[in-house]
Amino acid sequence: MLRWHIERGVVVIPKSTHKERMQENFDVFDFVLSADDMNAIAALDKAESSFFSHYDPSMVEWFVQMVEERKKQHDSAKEVKNW
Numbered sequence: 001m002l003r004w005h006i007e008r009g010v011v012v013i014p015k016s017t018h019k020e021r022m023q024e025n026f027d028v029f030d031f032v033l034s035a036d037d038m039n040a041i042a043a044l045d046k047a048e049s050s051f052f053s054h055y056d057p058s059m060v061e062w063f064v065q066m067v068e069e070r071k072k073q074h075d076s077a078k079e080v081k082n083w
Contacts (some may be wrong), residue, residue, distance in 0.1 A: 003028040004041045 002025060005012045014025040033041070052059045 001041075003031065003033055004038065007033055007038060 002012050002014060006028060016022050016025065052063065054060065
């Protein structure tokens with residue numbers, strides 16, 4: 001997937017704490033995907049979110065309200081900073 005994104009011009013920022021996985025992430029620069037591979041991977045996109053529909057205005061509004069409510073409940077001034 002990293003290589004697919006890179007070939008499409010998308011900036012990728014992989015995250016891992018495992019040395020082996022980090023090396024695998026670097027190894028995406030020693031090959032290219034064929035046009036058939038690129039198309040096959042793109043065809044996997046079902047244009048839907050696993051979490052909620054980003055196209056449903058009521059669902060998006062619900063999500064925004066939930067985030068705003070959590071911001072109100074969380075007082076970052078009370079956080080203990082260890083830095």
